Amino acid sequence: MKVSNYIIMDTKILQITNDVQWIGALDKDIRVFDIVMETKYGTTYNSYFINADKKAVVDVVKEQFFPVFEAKLRQVCQPEEIAYIFVSHTEPDHSGGLKRLLKIAPNATIVASNSAIMNLKEQLNMQFRYITANDGFVTDLGNKKVTTLSAPNLHWPDTVFNYLQEDKVLFTCDAFGAHFCHEAMYDDQVGSYGEAFQYYFDVILKPFSKFFLNAIEKISHLQIDAICTGHGPLLRETSMKIIEKTKYLCEEYLKNYPEKNRILIAFVSAYGYTKTIAEKLKEGAEKVPGIAVDFCDIETMDSATLGEKIAKANAYLLGSPTINQNMLPQLYHLFALMTPLRDRGKLAAAFGAYGWSGEAKQNLVSNISNLKLNCYPESMFVKFIPSEIEEEAIVKFGESFANEMKA
Numbered sequence: 561m562k563v564s565n566y567i568i569m570d571t572k573i574l575q576i577t578n579d580v581q582w583i584g585a586l587d588k589d590i591r592v593f594d595i596v597m598e599t600k601y602g603t604t605y606n607s608y609f610i611n612a613d614k615k616a617v618v619d620v621v622k623e624q625f626f627p628v629f630e631a632k633l634r635q636v637c638q639p640e641e642i643a644y645i646f647v648s649h650t651e652p653d654h655s656g657g658l659k660r661l662l663k664i665a666p667n668a669t670i671v672a673s674n675s676a677i678m679n680l681k682e683q684l685n686m687q688f689r690y691i692t693a694n695d696g697f698v699t700d701l702g703n704k705k706v707t708t709l710s711a712p713n714l715h716w717p718d719t720v721f722n723y724l725q726e727d728k729v730l731f732t733c734d735a736f737g738a739h740f741c742h743e744a745m746y747d748d749q750v751g752s753y754g755e756a757f758q759y760y761f762d763v764i765l766k767p768f769s770k771f772f773l774n775a776i777e778k779i780s781h782l783q784i785d786a787i788c789t790g791h792g793p794l795l796r797e798t799s800m801k802i803i804e805k806t807k808y809l810c811e812e813y814l815k816n817y818p819e820k821n822r823i824l825i826a827f828v829s830a831y832g833y834t835k836t837i838a839e840k841l842k843e844g845a846e847k848v849p850g851i852a853v854d855f856c857d858i859e860t861m862d863s864a865t866l867g868e869k870i871a872k873a874n875a876y877l878l879g880s881p882t883i884n885q886n887m888l889p890q891l892y893h894l895f896a897l898m899t900p901l902r903d904r905g906k907l908a909a910a911f912g913a914y915g916w917s918g919e920a921k922q923n924l925v926s927n928i929s930n931l932k933l934n935c936y937p938e939s940m941f942v943k944f945i946p947s948e949i950e951e952e953a954i955v956k957f958g959e960s961f962a963n964e965m966k967a
């Protein structure tokens with residue numbers, strides 16, 4: 561396993577309260593997260609130690625950073641002493657090191673949501689002790705108590721927050737976080753990271769704004785001195801400001817997205833024939849009063865821009881030629897950025913030009929259906945170059961599609 565010098569030098573432990581310490585890992589060099597997300601400022605995998613009568617850890621780290629985490633953990637306790645491990649959610653950038661932690665902390669009981677426990681059974685592939693923590697469940701650490709608050713879909717269904725009452729510390733994992741790596745870690749020492757915060761919110765959490773507002777409402781009565789996130793700075797000075805900012809961003813998003821009569825025409829085109837179809841669809845759609853069309857060749861479009869366009873539109877016309885009996889990878893990328901929780905039910909149709917067997921049609925239609933979009937009953941595919949008669953039919957198709965969306 562490749563371990564950079566930077567990782568070896570990551571030995572810092574940070575005090576959050578007298579009894580809460582950050583024992584996470586810095587990942588300064590990562591530039592792409594989850595395959596599709598740019599991380600130009602690196603990231604951190606935040607893990608925390610609670611020094612109570614019964615010792616506890618909140619979240620672990622990505623598996624490859626376990627040696628860094630373990631070295632820090634051994635500085636603050638004997639791993640055998642750990643009584644509880646709180647798992648906020650089971651994405652492996654946080655749970656990846658859990659199996660190795662359980663091997664050195666054999667007395668630990670995992671506390672997590674029911675769906676997280678189900679996932680962990682498949683991730684750990686071993687027997688482990690666990691408690692299923694429903695909303696409001698209290699774990700007694702002796703001289704301290706941790707309340708688990710259900711916060712589903714932030715951004716996975718299994719997500720919970722954990723609140724350490726005596727220290728007024730809220731552990732939120734991905735929520736309120738950012739992919740931003742700065743050795744100082746404290747929000748009042750890392751300088752401005754607003755761009756990274758906004759980007760993280762836009763890509764990871766914005767589609768779940770409705771759920772985020774529910775979670776913010778749930779924590780509104782809590783006294784919070786610090787928010788301990790799963791990535792990026794530790795919020796000891798700006799926790800309230802970040803909650804307010806997030807609330808505002810969620811409300812703005814829900815107010816403005818999607819735009820009621822906006823169609824996204826997204827396509828790639830090898831020789832310009834699929835583009836011709838896209839142009840004629842646009843012409844037809846724009847015949848319908850009040851329709852706005854976002855016309856996009858997505859060949860080189862980045863994830864954030866495309867994700868924003870997908871969120872904003874209320875209907876999709878999606879086009880690809882067929883090459884090697886398949887649709888083009890940019891369309892796979894587009895579907896990967898869709899969120900069934902948010903986009904389900906939006907009207908969508910497929911189009912494209914093809915030369916031989918035209919498999920892109922089936923690829924597009926099946927993705928539209930799988931993502932629970934409202935699949936328009938017809939598609940618009942043309943062999944090679946649309947004739948004048950076909951162009952007229954395409955314009956009519958675009959007009960009918962727009963009328964259906966408005967209905």
Ligand code: FEO
Binds near residue numbers: 652653716734791
């Ligand atoms: Fe940072 Fe959803 O994991």
